[in-house]
Amino acid sequence: MERKRILTGDRPTGKLHLGHYVGSVRNRVRLQDEYDCFFIIADLHTLTTKPEKENIEALPDNVRSAVLDYLACGIDPAKSVIYLQSAVPEVAELALLFGNLVTVPRLSRIPSLKEMAQGAGIEEMPFGLLGYPILQTADILMPRAHLVPVGKDNVAHVELTREIARRFNFLYGETFPVPEVLVSDVGSLVGTDGGTKMSKSLDNAIYLSDDGKTVRKRVMSMFTDPKRVSADVPGTVEGNPVFVYHDVFNPDAAQVEDLKVRYRVGKVGDVEVKEKLVTALNAFLDPIRERRAKYESVSGLADEIVYDGTMRMREEARATLNLALKAMGLSAVWNRIARKAEDVKKKRDKAVNQ
Ligand code: ATP
Ligand code: MG
Numbered sequence: 001m002e003r004k005r006i007l008t009g010d011r012p013t014g015k016l017h018l019g020h021y022v023g024s025v026r027n028r029v030r031l032q033d034e035y036d037c038f039f040i041i042a043d044l045h046t047l048t049t050k051p052e053k054e055n056i057e058a059l060p061d062n063v064r065s066a067v068l069d070y071l072a073c074g075i076d077p078a079k080s081v082i083y084l085q086s087a088v089p090e091v092a093e094l095a096l097l098f099g100n101l102v103t104v105p106r107l108s109r110i111p112s113l114k115e116m117a118q119g120a121g122i123e124e125m126p127f128g129l130l131g132y133p134i135l136q137t138a139d140i141l142m143p144r145a146h147l148v149p150v151g152k153d154n155v156a157h158v159e160l161t162r163e164i165a166r167r168f169n170f171l172y173g174e175t176f177p178v179p180e181v182l183v184s185d186v187g188s189l190v191g192t193d194g195g196t197k198m199s200k201s202l203d204n205a206i207y208l209s210d211d212g213k214t215v216r217k218r219v220m221s222m223f224t225d226p227k228r229v230s231a232d233v234p235g236t237v238e239g240n241p242v243f244v245y246h247d248v249f250n251p252d253a254a255q256v257e258d259l260k261v262r263y264r265v266g267k268v269g270d271v272e273v274k275e276k277l278v279t280a281l282n283a284f285l286d287p288i289r290e291r292r293a294k295y296e297s298v299s300g301l302a303d304e305i306v307y308d309g310t311m312r313m314r315e316e317a318r319a320t321l322n323l324a325l326k327a328m329g330l331s332a333v334w335n336r337i338a339r340k341a342e343d344v345k346k347k348r349d350k351a352v353n354q
Pocket of ligand 1: 009010011012013019020022023024149150151152153154186187188189190197198199200201
């Protein structure tokens with residue numbers, strides 16, 4: 001039996017951070033043996049908020065950086081297809097077809113799109129940004145994926161994908177699987193500023209490639225319990241980003257529990273809690289950093305991986321688009337016209353030659 005498929009990916013807007021790791025990358029690494037995986041580097045999606053030339057010029061380096069982060073985290077390109085969205089033009093055609101299966105009010109109700117516009121300082125919703133989840137639907141259905149591991153902010157997009165897949169199948173016959181979403185147990189990692197989401201654009205991130213000194217600096221300036229003015233004041237652990245990170249990244253559960261107990265009664269300073277977090281984070285990041293450095297030293301490695309993956313994905317995309325066009329009866333439109341035209345031409349040529 002054929003294995004089930006995964007599609008997920010990232011926009012190449014820069015380096016990956018801890019939020020990307022716990023929200024999606026960790027699940028990819030865990031599932032890559034069980035599923036056929038397709039990881040998209042979604043550069044067309046960056047245009048929805050950043051269409052300017054200088055952002056496009058930054059894409060090749062950002063793509064390489066994403067691939068190195070993947071490899072460093074343990075994604076194996078021999079098992080998974082890593083590809084560049086803009087080099088697979090079929091995705092635009094599929095998105096155009098899907099755009100007819102969804103209404104503008106339905107798209108307007110998706111909260112993440114408004115948040116993205118706000119975050120990018122955009123006042124009026126661009127057509128492309130409103131259509132972000134349609135393009136994402138084309139990404140997901142292109143390899144006919146069954147499972148989509150993403151962070152919480154993307155759940156509403158996968159819900160739309162499911163609706164579009166069902167609608168397509170209803171109108172044109174069973175063509176696409178209706179994919180399941182997989183949200184990790186840390187669906188949205190808080191930022192170092194206590195904001196709801198660690199994010200590049202909010203400058204509240206710790207990157208997988210940050211060195212030890214940078215991690216220390218970021219942790220030491222982290223937001224904690226604002227009501228706690230000194231170490232002897234009882235503090236709140238719940239929702240406190242320093243403890244959220246301890247829970248996720250510190251494998252020493254007894255140490256974390258001890259810190260929490262003392263924090264609650266005002267028997268430990270923020271500095272000690274943070275020092276221990278720096279140690280835990282650096283221990284977590286060290287092997288990732290080492291692998292990243294090793295892969296980075298191989299000239300052209302990331303480029304070759306994306307090249308091979310994209311070539312593979314192009315075949316996949318052609319096959320899926322053909323399936324969709326056939327199901328819709330759209331390929332038959334041209335086929336009939338073309339057959340008739342060729343027929344007429346052939347007959348005319350024959351008559352002239354006689
Ligand atoms: P950023 O705002 O930092 O650029 P992003 O939301 O643009 O991040 P994407 O490239 O759009 O990141 O998403 C990549 C994947 O990582 C998505 O599945 C997204 O849900 C997930 N993700 C991003 N940030 C976080 C976070 N703070 N916590 C959990 N998952 C996250
Ligand atoms: Mg991003």
